[in-house]
Amino acid sequence: MAELLYQRDVYGKTLIELGKTNKDVIVLDADLSSSTRTGLFAKEFPERFFNFGVAEQNMMATSAGFASCGKLVFVSTFAIFATGRAWDQVRNTVSYNNFNVKIVATHAGISVGPDGSSHQALEDIALMRVIPNMNIIVPCDGPQTRDAIFAAANNPGPFYVRLGRAKAETIENKGEFKLGRAQELTEGNDVAIFACGILVQEALVAAGELLNKGIKARVINMHTIKPLDRDAVIKAAGQTKGIVVCEEHSVIGGLASSIDEVVAENCPVKTLRVGVRNRYGQSGEPGQLLKEYNLTSFDIVKAAEKILSK
Amino acid sequence: MQPDNLKIKELEQKAKQIRRNIVAMIAKAGSGHPGGSLSATDAVTALFFSELRYKPDAPLWPGRDRFHMSKGHCAPLWYSVLAEAGFFPKEKLMTLRQLGSMLQGHPDRRTPGVEVASGSLGQGLSVGLGMSLAAKIDKMDYRVYILMGDGEIQEGNIWEAAMACSHYKCDNLCAILDYNGFQIDGKTCAVMNLEPLKDKWLAFGWHAILIDGHNMKEILSAYAEAKTVKDKPTIIIAKTTKGKGVSFMENVCDFHGRAPTKEEAEKALEELK
Structure with a gap:
């Protein structure tokens, strides 16, 4: 059994690492520091941690004030609040100024589970992706979360890093993490499967099942949604018979849309989307919800076969 | 270098010049917000020519006092003050709102002296909060001044920030509220009542x-008083007249967001001689 890690545990620990070497790192939260794990940083560096209470809009606009004074600001809350509640503050006061603000949001996607629809961000990637200057990373597991946080810290400008609530299975042998550079996890020229977040693991399981049927799938971890690795998309479109895109997000506006835009403009090929189809979430255990919303390896296999049947 | 501090009579003259700039640049642009720019002119003029520390030739000098205009639609006032203070040549004022100009319809960082964009109301007090807390972390003694509009404080974000500024004891922060009593749709008391205004801030x-936001002596003494307050932020509620200084603009709601015609501008500039 592979290692299981909470991405947010890794986030909290990585913040401490960063805080030790860079005194300009400051961390903001809005009454969720125990859930997002920014509380770990708060314990270590209380003078550089600020809790704003249940007031995400103020927190987000305040991050801009800090950044204007040279601070490297990490802002955390749940994905639904960071990107929805405070969207105007992100657009006009953080990203328009191209400030060094790193929005690291947890509890994204349907796998939030029992809390239900109000807490399941299925639109957050779409909301952040339309904003100029914004960079977006969706790490697939615990170790990649550390890579994502370092990439956000070491590159200028605003970032949105999307983390989940549940434990994620560590994926071995991904190769080096480079911002904006996709990771090819399996080789194959029959069908390409692009995925991000916890659906990368589902994609790998699907590729295994496809292989049993004699189908070679190229699984690509698209951890950076923006800037998108266009070359990986164009290459896959040219070398395979079609593309499946998997994400724990609405099929509107997220990774699938990003890839479809590149495909439509450069290399028309059949693409199918495994994502949430214009629905709200609901309560349930993460595993049950992934099934209910057709986000499992089974659904990915079906999509891949559909592409090859044409 | 920073211009020398002005005395009251000189401040009044400077404010008049700034009002002339505002009228002229909005008339030239053909659109803009004269009413709230003119009402806040005295408080902001006093700030830049008697209170703030800054270096116009080094706008990002770390020791600078911070000023941020949360009510971004009054950009013509900000630009005019910055030009008068030497941040950029005054001729640039006449490029307001033109394609490619460094003077956008609402403020952004392409203007020397503007550090944070504004225009979407209700966010500037939070920006000031971040600057204030950064000063405390860095043990810097600069002060933070935030200009807000009265209609603007109907935004919920303002009250989130108001709560946080006092929670974090931001005594290096001074907010200035331009209380001219008008917003786009009419009198603030009719559109969405703000009173009891002072009590609200005290309660926070x-x-x-x-x-009186047009009395230089009162303005200067309020800034002086704010600096003596410990462990809490200060707000200066400046009772003002919308469109102040131009008779036919005063308390006329229409001039919140309408440019004067060529004839109106000439008449206004005559009055501001």
């Missing part, structure tokens, strides 16, 4: 000073 843990 602020030190509040109510002044």
